[in-house]
Amino acid sequence: MNLTLWIATGLLAAALLVSTSKMFVPRERIAATGPAAEWIMDFSPRSLRVIGALELAAVAGLILPAVLDVAPVLVPVTAICVAALFACAAAMRARRGERLTIAPDLVYLGLAVFVAWGRLGPWAFTG
Template sequence: MNLALWIATGLLATILLISTSKMVVPRERIAAVGHAGEWVLDFSPGALRAIGTLELLAAAGLILPAVLDIAPVLVPVTAVCVALLFAGAVTMRLRRGERVTIVADLVYLALAVFVAWGRFGPEPFGG
């Protein structure tokens, strides 16, 4: 179970780190990639930077507290915050009518819930 939680945590952190690209890539270029990226046009550059900053902090909060053994309870707390972030992403996609592109956000939401449940419940750090 611990290994599965670490894998899910690593996947989430990687996805969050990759998605911080919206902080440096112009939103017009992201939107030009395809239908899945058009949502960025609904947000100002400042809002995209704020979302990217939250994602960067979340990636760090999922990994660093456990690896450094400094306040490891922050890992499941961060996982709950990541679940809320992806719940917001799912809501945004539903409002935009992007039913096809919602699948990935639902998977990430499920991973975040799994990590939160596993680290608060059966496999907390520090036994």
């Protein structure tokens, strides 16, 4: 189960890392990729940079505390924050009527909840 939790954590970190591209790519260019990316125009460039910075911090918070064995309790705390992020993303998509594009957000939400549960409970980084 520990390996499964690491795989889920890695998938979450990879998705968040890819998502930080919104910090560097102009939002008009991202919005032009298709209807699933039109949400980006609802946010200012500054807001997108803040969201991207938080996602980058989440990547570090999911991996580094456990790998470096420095405050590993931050892994499930970060996973809870990531779950909140994806819950908000799913709510935003529902508000916009983008029902078909909610699925990936819900999958990542489930992964984040799974990591938080596993790392707070039976497979916590202790001892």
